[in-house]
Amino acid sequence: MTGQKKTTMEDVAKASGVSYSTVERVLNGRGGVAREKEARVLEWARKLKMNRQLDEVSVRWLRIAIVTQNPDAPYYVALRQGFELAQKTFETCRVTCHLTFFTDLDPRSLTSVIQRASEKADALIVVAYDHPRVIDAVARISRNIPVVTLATDLPGTGRLAYVGIDNRCAGRIAGELMGRFLGPEGGQTIVIAGLRSYLGHEERESAFRTVLRRRFPTCEVVATVENLEDERSTERLTRDALKKYPKLRGIYNLSVGEEGIARALRATKREQSTVFIGHELTDISRSLLLEGVMDAVLDQSPFVEAVRAVEVILQHYKRGTTSGLPLQTPISIYIQENLPPVS
Known part of the structure; x- marks a missing residue:
């Protein structure tokens, strides 16, 4: 004894x-x-x-509010599936995930959505663009509950953590691939962004341009166009660019709409002569890689990002055990020859 x-x-x-x-x-x-x-x-x-x-311990349920854009785009579909998995995985930690999607890009509308979603929440996970109104709203919320920014960061908001890829690194990789694929001859390229006010998109574009300017001077970025994360407008923007720049040799799409770009390239019989680099490995981008229409895809595993973001909040509330996964998710580069098997 x-x-x-x-x-x-x-x-x-x-x-x-x-x-x-x-x-x-x-x-x-x-x-x-x-x-x-x-x-x-x-x-x-x-x-x-x-x-x-x-x-x-049977503590009260934690309610996590999640605010993202465009529920139908492949990236956001994967995010939603990730949050559904997280809720099941961490069920013993008594956590619920409530998703809210926004389609109106007006900053007043977005801040209203964020504020309403967070009113009865214990934490907030948000994918939002950088605007003074948005920054101010998220900063006020973060003084009361933990906030995790996902995929694109909102510095200066007091957020608990950022979960996602290094977007500058992604842009540098895309620039390196574009320069090497175009070769010594180089040529004109365009960037298709969703919203340049998304910090992640601005960082990708800036890094892409920097690498081409510094290492591949024969490659020229002649334009950046915004599709507002709308897949339907991507094809129109691509067709317009192909008309305006008949010598266009490269497209870097850091947003949505790969299928529309492919249709525009096929319509002008330029699918084999144009280097096409995009983001997110989906059924569509996999098919385009196999056809040789796309040349490379940078993937960031949104499914994993969603689970990790929820885990960060649970750590804050001292619930569960950590997986040890990094906050900065790795970037995978896929070309035709290294596609993983279909699960």
Whole structure:
């Protein structure tokens, strides 16, 4: 017999600086406790090695609000599937994910959507463009609940973390591939962005241009066009560019709409003579790679990003165990010859 004293609720209350009743409510999942106090109680209960399964404590449910654009684009479809998986995976941590999509790109409308989505939430995950109104709204929200930016960052908002690829690195890779594929002869290229006010898109474009200018001076970026993340407008923009620049030899699409670009290239019989680089490995981009219409695809695993973003929030609330996955997700480069098998 060691005579070692068993940790009690009174011990946890004293260490965490809250009342006994607060500890009792947290450990028995009775609710009515502020988020900060709940996290502190669970932290001290673990530190004091309280004799109970703290990871299975029936604490109140955490509601995560998720705001993204364009529910039909392949990237956002994969995100939605990732959040559905995260909710099932972390069910024992008592977390629910609520997705809200925005289609109106007016900053007033977007900030209203973000504010409404976050009103009854314990955390916010957001994919949004960089605008003073958006920055201000997210900054105000982050003072009350943890915010994770996904795919494109919003620096200066006080967000808890950014989960996604290094978009500058992605742009540099695209520039390197374009320069090498075009060869010494070089030629004219265009960039198709979704919204340049998405920081991630601006970073990709800027890095792409820098690499071509520095390492492949015979390659010239003659235009950047915005499709507003609308797949339907991508084909029209491509057709317009092909008419305006008859010597166009390269297209870097850092947004959506690969199928529309392919239709425009086929219509002008330039699908084999134009280097076409895009993002996200989907059924469509896989097919275009196999046909030789696309030359390379940069993939960032949105499915994994969604799960990791939820995990970051759970870590903040001291729930569950971390997978150890990095916040900066790796970039995979696919060409015709290294496509993974269809799952």
